[in-house]
Amino acid sequence: MSRQELTIGAAGLQTQMRSWLAPLAWLFLLVLFASGMPHLEGAFRWIEPDSREVIYRRAGFFVLLGQHVLVVGVASLLAVALGIGSAIAVTRPAGRDFLPLVSQLASIGQTFPPVAVLALAVPALGFGTLPIIVALLLYGLLPIVRNTLTGLDGIDADVREAARGMGMTGGQLLRQVELPLAAPVILAGIRTSVTVNIATAALGATVGASNLGDPIIAGIINGNTAYIVQGALLIGLLALAVDSVFERLLRRG
């Protein structure tokens, strides 16, 4: 019996490892391109034969990548905390009056173009990283709020009834029943929010937040396609890597 269990265990471990293969592969490609970009000079020369310089060198790609991840990470963490928090708050008996208001605000956040948020935020917050974090935060809130509301709403009323009838407190109901059951839907919302924000964060380069958007903006200004491709390539790989991590997490949940 133990032998059979061992084999099953090993096989399980193998599938576990295999399922992490896609995220790891994208991550590997990302690191490879970020570190090896100068070695691809030949290829970029072919894309952009007229420019003197074809590899973006004003900052290291790893530094840009790190700043990009940092901005998206901070904005997403704030959006997750605020989004899930407010969605939970308005589905409790005490906060139910605010449910329409919050879902409306979240929708408005989405319809507002991030460029407009930046344009409004710069006068108030100045140039740099802060306005882009605010813009990403507002922009990333909607999918999280909407999915958390959907996830909580999708829970069988009888499960809630039974939980209350058995003598669970509101907090126990939330932590032990509602959140675990809504988790896949909430996670899907976070996934959308984060991947969209990885792309949107590039706009930060226009207000002086240096990140992977820098080569793209510089490329547009100088008419250098190679710069644009380098920035876009890394942003794309980052988005794919993060997205496949979420995909992996969702499949288990």
Add this chain to the structure above:
Amino acid sequence: MIELFGVTKRFGGETAVDALSLRVEKGEVCVLVGTSGCGKSTTLRMINRLIEHDGGEIHLEGAPVRSFDEVTLRRRIGYVIQSTGLFPHWTVARNIGLVPRLLKWPRARIQERVEELMQLLGLPVREFAGKYPRQLSGGQAQRVGVARALAADPEILLMDEPFGALDPLTRQSLQKELQELQARLHKTVVFVTHDMDEALALADRLVVMRKGRIVQQGRPIDLLHDPADEFVESLLGGMDRGLKEAALTRVSERMLPLGPRLLASERIPYAAPLSQALSLMLWHRVERLTVVDDEDIPVGELSLRRLLGGKTS
């Protein structure tokens, strides 16, 4: 013991329960029956305060339910609902252990109790402990629901149409199991159903409700013999009442000791209801049955006249 004194509940302008008074003795199975919307479920849910009553008082063991913290109160009362309400992300064992865990029992004691209950409800531990609710049949899921309600050994059990969603065969076998459980556990049970056969089979006290009021209450047999009005009569089955009464009486109550005559060829267990004996007679076109005990040994006989209540054989 549960007592309701003039309990009233209004939803908006509508009165769902109207000055209802009821007393359920300790160890008694009280079944609330009535058409849908008669307030029977509302009455049940007011006992564990899932719905707060607007007027009157509800007492458990002499103390008003409002004097308890509602969470503490509910952990002391077993609650079973039609759709089971099992947590889909928890295993069977974890679902059953819910209330003991809320009550912070030590882990070993919870596991012991869960296994004991699974055995009691005919759910082999090895097979079912690790399963999830979606892997269970309707009957199995409701067994888990009953086990969960019994987990912390509550004095009181509230059951809201627990077998309503099951097929007739599963329903009957669960009713029988509930009767056997009750014979051992002696809980105070309030049971809501709109299935009159179920009500007659399970009730020590039958309470017929209509429009938020009690129309009649008493022993099932008394209600059958002497329904208060046409509503109760029709609810109890109208012209079928004779058969329903026969279903409540056991063969052993009417049988006579074995006589000198030859044994009748058809046999019936002594614990079977009279309705079954009548059915056998109709089917085989005989007027006499041999009554046998659990080991299929003849212990008496039952004639059609005795079955009908005649004095002589």
